[in-house]
Amino acid sequence: MANIATLKPGSTCLLMGNEAVARGVLEAGAGVASGYPGSPSSEVIPALAEAASQTDIYVEWSTNEKVAVEVAAGGSFAGIRSFCVMKQNGANVAADFIVNLNMTGIGGGGLVIFISDDPGGGTSNNEQDSRTIAKWIDNPLMEPSSAQEAKEMIKWAYEVSEAVNLLTFVRGVGRISYTRSNVVPGELPRKAQPEAVFPEIWDRNNPRKSRFTSGPFPVFHAPLHEKLEKAREIFETSPFNSYTGPEKPELLIIACGASTSYCIEGVNELNLEDRVSVLKLGTTWPLPEKLVAKHLKTTCKVLFVEEMDPFVERSVMELAAALLPETAHLTFFGARSGHLTPYGELSTDSVIGALADIMGITYQPRDRAYEEMCVEAAALVPGRPINMCPGCPHRATYWAVKNGLSLDGRNGFVCGDVGCYSMGFAGPGFYQARTMHAMGSGTGLASGLGKLGRFGLDQPVLAICGDSTFYHAVMPALANGVYNNSNFTLLIADNSATAMTGFQPHPGTGQTATGEPAKVVELEAVCRAMGATVETCDPFDLPKTIDTLLKMMAEESGVKVVIMRHMCQLVKGKRKIAPSWKMHVDGSKCLADACGCHRLCTRLFGCPGLMVDGETGKAAIDEALCAGCGLCAQICPAHAIIGEEV
Amino acid sequence: MANGINELFDEVINRGLCAGCGACITGCPYIVAHAGRIVALDKCTGSEGDCYKHCPRTFFDFDGVSEAVFGKAYPGGEMGQVLEIFMARATDPEILKRGQDGGTVTSLLALALEEGLIDAAVSTRMDAEKAPHGSVARSRRELLESAGACYEVGFSLEAYRSLPAESTEKLAIVGTGCQVEALGKIKREPPQNSPDPRNIRFTLGLFCGWALAPGTFHPYLKSLCELSQVCKFEIPPRPRYSFEFHFENDREAGSVSLDVIKPHINSGCHYCWDMTAEFSDVSIGSAETFPGWNTVLVRSPRGAELLALATEKGILETRELPEEKLSHLKWAALQKKRAAVEKITEKSGSKNDLLHIGRPPEESADILSRWNIL
Numbered sequence A: 001m002a003n004i005a006t007l008k009p010g011s012t013c014l015l016m017g018n019e020a021v022a023r024g025v026l027e028a029g030a031g032v033a034s035g036y037p038g039s040p041s042s043e044v045i046p047a048l049a050e051a052a053s054q055t056d057i058y059v060e061w062s063t064n065e066k067v068a069v070e071v072a073a074g075g076s077f078a079g080i081r082s083f084c085v086m087k088q089n090g091a092n093v094a095a096d097f098i099v100n101l102n103m104t105g106i107g108g109g110g111l112v113i114f115i116s117d118d119p120g121g122g123t124s125n126n127e128q129d130s131r132t133i134a135k136w137i138d139n140p141l142m143e144p145s146s147a148q149e150a151k152e153m154i155k156w157a158y159e160v161s162e163a164v165n166l167l168t169f170v171r172g173v174g175r176i177s178y179t180r181s182n183v184v185p186g187e188l189p190r191k192a193q194p195e196a197v198f199p200e201i202w203d204r205n206n207p208r209k210s211r212f213t214s215g216p217f218p219v220f221h222a223p224l225h226e227k228l229e230k231a232r233e234i235f236e237t238s239p240f241n242s243y244t245g246p247e248k249p250e251l252l253i254i255a256c257g258a259s260t261s262y263c264i265e266g267v268n269e270l271n272l273e274d275r276v277s278v279l280k281l282g283t284t285w286p287l288p289e290k291l292v293a294k295h296l297k298t299t300c301k302v303l304f305v306e307e308m309d310p311f312v313e314r315s316v317m318e319l320a321a322a323l324l325p326e327t328a329h330l331t332f333f334g335a336r337s338g339h340l341t342p343y344g345e346l347s348t349d350s351v352i353g354a355l356a357d358i359m360g361i362t363y364q365p366r367d368r369a370y371e372e373m374c375v376e377a378a379a380l381v382p383g384r385p386i387n388m389c390p391g392c393p394h395r396a397t398y399w400a401v402k403n404g405l406s407l408d409g410r411n412g413f414v415c416g417d418v419g420c421y422s423m424g425f426a427g428p429g430f431y432q433a434r435t436m437h438a439m440g441s442g443t444g445l446a447s448g449l450g451k452l453g454r455f456g457l458d459q460p461v462l463a464i465c466g467d468s469t470f471y472h473a474v475m476p477a478l479a480n481g482v483y484n485n486s487n488f489t490l491l492i493a494d495n496s497a498t499a500m501t502g503f504q505p506h507p508g509t510g511q512t513a514t515g516e517p518a519k520v521v522e523l524e525a526v527c528r529a530m531g532a533t534v535e536t537c538d539p540f541d542l543p544k545t546i547d548t549l550l551k552m553m554a555e556e557s558g559v560k561v562v563i564m565r566h567m568c569q570l571v572k573g574k575r576k577i578a579p580s581w582k583m584h585v586d587g588s589k590c591l592a593d594a595c596g597c598h599r600l601c602t603r604l605f606g607c608p609g610l611m612v613d614g615e616t617g618k619a620a621i622d623e624a625l626c627a628g629c630g631l632c633a634q635i636c637p638a639h640a641i642i643g644e645e646v
Numbered sequence B: 001m002a003n004g005i006n007e008l009f010d011e012v013i014n015r016g017l018c019a020g021c022g023a024c025i026t027g028c029p030y031i032v033a034h035a036g037r038i039v040a041l042d043k044c045t046g047s048e049g050d051c052y053k054h055c056p057r058t059f060f061d062f063d064g065v066s067e068a069v070f071g072k073a074y075p076g077g078e079m080g081q082v083l084e085i086f087m088a089r090a091t092d093p094e095i096l097k098r099g100q101d102g103g104t105v106t107s108l109l110a111l112a113l114e115e116g117l118i119d120a121a122v123s124t125r126m127d128a129e130k131a132p133h134g135s136v137a138r139s140r141r142e143l144l145e146s147a148g149a150c151y152e153v154g155f156s157l158e159a160y161r162s163l164p165a166e167s168t169e170k171l172a173i174v175g176t177g178c179q180v181e182a183l184g185k186i187k188r189e190p191p192q193n194s195p196d197p198r199n200i201r202f203t204l205g206l207f208c209g210w211a212l213a214p215g216t217f218h219p220y221l222k223s224l225c226e227l228s229q230v231c232k233f234e235i236p237p238r239p240r241y242s243f244e245f246h247f248e249n250d251r252e253a254g255s256v257s258l259d260v261i262k263p264h265i266n267s268g269c270h271y272c273w274d275m276t277a278e279f280s281d282v283s284i285g286s287a288e289t290f291p292g293w294n295t296v297l298v299r300s301p302r303g304a305e306l307l308a309l310a311t312e313k314g315i316l317e318t319r320e321l322p323e324e325k326l327s328h329l330k331w332a333a334l335q336k337k338r339a340a341v342e343k344i345t346e347k348s349g350s351k352n353d354l355l356h357i358g359r360p361p362e363e364s365a366d367i368l369s370r371w372n373i374l
């Protein structure tokens, strides 16, 4: 990863979209940056953290997205340009604060939030269009269509934010955040940050706002709409809105974000440059109505191309309704007409499909033989079912949970949560996690379920969360459980990292985003202070872990916490901690398909480090993958998997 | 038709027939005993399982097992194949003291170890809290630690199943009727992942009326006394009608009426027809009205040889079993068969379906006629 502080202005650099966003933050001269990790947004804070030593920006990983926006808003209130980053789910967590911030307005420093959405949900447990929040709270929103534009847009968003005194959103998607492309950096500002002050309340000479209280709302709500109209005016002439194509097109495409390039490619591919035009909107809320109205008049057909919700589509149709009868001749295509889907990622192919249909063109992308070869070739690629890494401590934890619940015999169940251990809902976690919603929800659900004894619920209730998730949103749920005398057992899978998203530090790791030592907020101490019974286990000690689980489940009341502490295998790798064991399978002992085993290790246990030797049919260690954790030696009934200490 | 873990659970465990012998566990990663129950940890995809095959509560082929153990068909009668009957007790004072009755079992094991006839004895040992576990003794000291009876179901055949499959140690195994039946099935169809059953040189059977279910009985027992102080449990012969526990240093023994104990009988024991462990080399019980003596049934030539050696070496003292004692023993053994058949027909709902002891009507009628209880 390039150090974004030292890029040469005017040169061409290969940057990931998230790095370009970070560079934009530096070029805008922001002094505060905060965020909570979550793909596809996780790389922005590390890029800024790395740049922090060369610049005077303060960068932090916050415990959750709401706190992150609060931290950044604090900067803005004190007159410093501030920045905040999160993924789409994070916007929900932050929403509670943001729906008040819109009323109070921001401070002297601009405030920009970059939210990266995940169309297709490849790295999320939901698929959600975060743009709605901008409309919901009447704050401006922009959508970049490339990494370069993302960088420029971030800078411009500060100007908009300060001009209208509102938080401004920039919405990315995975394709923008993760794609590496050529970006030309601009200059970093020379002038130092203004002095941070929280404005003096009785200082009549100070023109800056000194109160940020969201009420009485009639006083604030009307001005909010005025601000929004002002933003609309600014957006009418935004440099990020552009038009290409004939003056009077047969079809007008209105596109935004990453899909814009699919439209341009699609039009070229079908040779429709003379018949179809593209209106690219970089500012999508509030809608630059005059600009859009002008183009609506030039055509009879409009196709909307945007990922997920028909957000622009609806705004434009609303506008068209308001402009009737002038717009009566228009036919609209997009999610509503079924030409594109309001879910999943779009692609050049999907846009071409829509264009061909609307324009009455038959389009055969490739000849049939090629198509067939593609299908054949695809079959050659081995499937990659989701799995935990070799040596992953969560596999040990779920193995202990599975066996513990079976031994307990009362149909106990686990409320799951969000992190690598979410995989507990599927084969890698032996189907043990039975719920999955928002961060911290597993513990909240357990707190409720643990009160249902009065209605006959006699199954042990368990919840699981990771260490980072614990600080993020589990603490209130745990306090709730203790306070209301619920009965459940919380397992904290403490792997010493926010592993799912790339090992960002958190309050339990003793390190800040910029690498300085930090106070450790100790899990044991917090849980004890909250009033829970606490035990700590190494999940690789399966017998002790199972015993502890049984003991905790047997307790008839109260909230119990078991901290499953074992370092994430990848963190071990990063820190160059050598594997503990050199593993091999003694083929003469391996029972394979025979009674007494039936491939426990490869069929059920499922560590990717284990495989079936094609020749002998016995189990074998895949040395390229095995992390040498030694766990499989504990589960093999024939003692055929052998570890030698290294 | 599949005969694996699912069928074992459907036909035996979930039906309350499990005897707690332990044949199905440990040789397998899916089945374990926990808190007095058999638990399935996971789904096994095997359709022909040793778990099902060796369980004494799945179909028991009397002639087939008898063929494998004694080399001839099952003779029937109250007590099966018997060569000699007498009473015996240990001459070694330490064994006499530690043994349940006459210490005959422990004496025979000690002799076999000493003479190199076996390398290890698989039996049952109580932990400090008096819960039973399978144990493997390879020395006199370890043997003495496993002397004495625990009346709870012990799943103790797991100790045999957990020996490495490639082990060549010569073994003696001590067990109650269900355990000896399982061993008979194992001898007939050797397991794929436990030591070769031909290594089992002696099977010593214990007489058994019933055993207690640890799940409910153990907590109850714990509420009665400080278990770590108990040195012996005993069910003295009638007319006493009690379960007793003796303490170290001659503290007064505790006693509860059998009426209180009986509700804790392991449900699977009610379906057991085998009071005298008919498929062992030697069966040993208490001589009841002769305190400190055992009743001994010698069943196989190799059992006879072991006893001959023991008497020759002066390790055991023997005497004749009085005629009226023998007829009482036969009566009691037959009573157990009758009671089992009654419970079995109750469960199956048909006189023609005797579950594990004979499912096709012909089998059922055949076994009843061999027991003379048609």
Ligand SMILES: Cc1cc2nc3c(=O)[nH]c(=O)nc-3n(C[C@H](O)[C@H](O)[C@H](O)COP(=O)(O)OP(=O)(O)OC[C@H]3O[C@@H](n4cnc5c(N)ncnc54)[C@H](O)[C@@H]3O)c2cc1C
Pocket (backbone or CB within 6 Å): B098, B099, B100, B101, B102, B103, B104, B105, B106, B107, B123, B124, B125, B132, B146, B147, B148, B149, B150, B151, B152, B153, B154, B156, B174, B175, B176, B206, B207, B208, B209, B210, B211, B212, B284, B285, B286, B287, B288, B294
């Ligand atoms: C559950 C149970 C019920 C019994 N019921 C009767 C009965 O109704 N009538 C009768 O005459 N005798 C019965 N006995 C047998 C009797 O209690 C003595 O075990 C037998 O007489 C041998 O005496 P001993 O002095 O030779 O024993 P010892 O030399 O003390 O040896 C006893 C052996 O039994 C083993 N053992 C202890 N507990 C168990 C267990 N739970 N399962 C399997 N093996 C065990 C020990 O490991 C040891 O090897 C029963 C035994 C048990 C375990």
Ligand code: SF4
Pocket (backbone or CB within 6 Å): A585, A589, A590, A591, A592, A593, A597, A598, A599, A600, A601, A602, A618, A619, A635, A636, A637, A638, A639, A640, A641
């Ligand atoms: S668990 Fe052990 S015996 Fe079973 S297949 Fe794997 S290595 Fe072989």
Ligand code: SF4
Pocket (backbone or CB within 6 Å): A390, A391, A581, A583, A607, A608, A609, A610, A621, A625, A626, A627, A628, A629, A630, A631, A632, A633
């Ligand atoms: S030792 Fe076993 S469980 Fe651990 S990584 Fe290697 S194969 Fe997987």
Ligand code: SF4
Pocket (backbone or CB within 6 Å): A594, A595, A596, A597, A598, B004, B005, B024, B027, B028, B029, B030, B031, B044, B045, B046, B047, B048, B049, B050, B051, B052
């Ligand atoms: S491995 Fe064999 S003994 Fe174990 S459950 Fe499967 S079939 Fe039964």
Ligand code: SF4
Pocket (backbone or CB within 6 Å): B008, B012, B013, B017, B018, B019, B020, B021, B022, B023, B024, B025, B038, B051, B054, B055, B056, B057, B155, B178, B182
């Ligand atoms: S009787 Fe024995 S083999 Fe059968 S289920 Fe019970 S413990 Fe297992």
